[in-house]
Amino acid sequence: MSPDAGIVLVLNAGSSSLKFAGFAATPAGPRPRFAGQVEGIGAAPRLVAKTAAGEGIADHRWDGGDAPANHAEALGVIVRGLDKALHGEPILGIGHRVVHGGTDFAAPMRIDDATMAALETLVPLAPLHQPHNLVGIRAAAEHFPGVPQVACFDTAFHRTQGWAAQTFALPPRFYDAGIRRYGFHGLSYEYIARRIAAEDPTLGAGRLVVAHLGNGASLCAIEGGRSRASTMGFTALDGIPMGTRSGQIDPGVILHMIDRLGMTTAEVTKLLYNGSGLKGMSGVSQDVRQIEAAGTEAAAHALEHFAFRVRREIGAMAASIGGIDALVFTAGIGENAQGVRARICAGLEFLGITLDAARNAAHAAEISVAGAAVKVLVRRTDEEGMIAGHTLGVLNRLG
Incomplete structure (x- = not known):
């Protein structure tokens, strides 16, 4: 494949937004060219797009x-505006983030009718994401x-977990029927794992606890x-509290x-997915900045x-791998909320985690004190870059 032989388009559809990014296909892998999103779909939509260098391509409100x-319709708007970003280059393939891959999809997959039918059956397991x-x-x-x-699955990265980590304490027939722990945010974790390994191969081969803290959050x-x-x-409802999701809750509740x-299952579902977490507890918002203010x-x-x-x-994750060499914060809250990072790390000194207040306030790449037993790092995640790389890999295998 010759340098810049075409563009890999990445789409990440959320409940009210459609993020997109374009990557040039080069022998060295995908190279960022542009990115943007249509947000506020169905309400007050806005299109924003920039080149990889930060130059504005579009900024339009309706x-x-x-x-x-x-x-x-949002994708139609994006398509009509792509000419300025593509410079006549063809779109070679389109990569999609798909939240749930179930038991059948453990690697990126070319999408066909059979794939779509299988993914439809997983909608009840990720009702906030899979339909979009x-x-x-x-x-x-x-x-x-x-x-x-090409579909790239948030669950695929976690398929390396052992049986004990994946199973629930239920009779085996439930595990055999696909009721097991799948894990999510896998594209983000895969990116962070690869980035740390590229920066420091020794650390990358060690024990990491990664905190993906955003509107959706997990470790x-x-x-x-x-x-x-x-x-x-x-x-994607389990685990720590999130923007509007409860996280782990006693099944008895x-x-x-x-x-x-007397609540219906629909009412419970709406409460746990949309009316709980930071927004439900604070009564303010799921936005940490607004909650802090x-x-x-x-x-x-x-x-x-x-x-x-x-x-x-963090303690539980460290126990599952016999210790911790680095704690990595990523995603919107993890990358930007210094106060939340400080709250989290307070009291973790027994694990060897101690923050440097000045570094944390400056959002430095490493925010632990010098010489700390455990590095505490802040890294920007890049799910779109992972999707582009996986998509290009599938296209190359297809010839």
């Missing part, structure tokens, strides 16, 4: 009847007929570049809500609980 009302992922795939097929599409124990344990389980409080008791309690749960799971 206030009339021509606004994109769904993901297919599939809508993005269908919209891309409509706008780019004949262009190969992963990585040993020798492989996932060994994670906080998320059968669905759910039974009580249904049997004693609120100054209310409920807001303070939300941050305290979030930090406590993350801190507890």
Whole structure:
């Protein structure tokens, strides 16, 4: 493949947004060219796009009847604006983030009708994400007929976990039926693991606990570049509290809500996915900046609980791999919320984790004190870059 022989387009469809990025296909791998998103789909949409160098390509808000009302229309807007970014280069393939791959998909996969049918069956396991992922795939097929599409799964990275880490304490027939811990945010964890290994091969071969803290949040124990344990389980609802999701909850609470409080399963689902977590506890927002600025008791309690749960799971992840050589913060909260990082790390000195307050405040790449037994790092994740690399790999195997 000659340098810049074409573009790999990456699409990441969320509930009200459609992120996109373009990567030039080169012999050395994908090279970033542009990125952007249409946000506020169905409400007050806005298109923003920039080149990899930070130059603006588009910035448009809609206030009339021509606004994109769904993901297919949003992709149409993106397609019409791509000419300025593509410079006449063809789109070789389209890579998609797909949250749930179930038991059948443990590696990036060329999308066909059979793949789509299988992914449809997994919608109940990731109701906030999977439907939008599939809508993005269908919209891309409509706008780019004949262009190969590749699904990259957030669950795939965790398939290296052992049986004990994946199973629930249920009779074996449930595990055999696919009821097991899948783990999520795998594309982010895979990127971080590879980046740390490239920066420091010794550290990359060691024991990492990575905290992917954003609106969706989880932790992963990585040993020798492989996932060994994670906080998320059968669905993306498990583990630590998130922006609007409860995280781990006693199953008895759910039974009580249904049997004693008279809530329907739909009402419980909406509460746990959309009305809990930082937003539900604070009564303010899922945005940490707004919670920190609120100054209310409920807001303070939300941050305290979030930090406590993350801190507890850091210890659990370290125990699952026999220790810890580095703690890595990533994603929106992990990369930007210095106060939350400080709250989390307070009290972890027994593990060898001690923050340098000045480094943390400056968002330095390494925020632990000099000579600390455990490095504490801050790294920007790049899920789109991982998707582009996987997509290019599939296209190369297809010839």
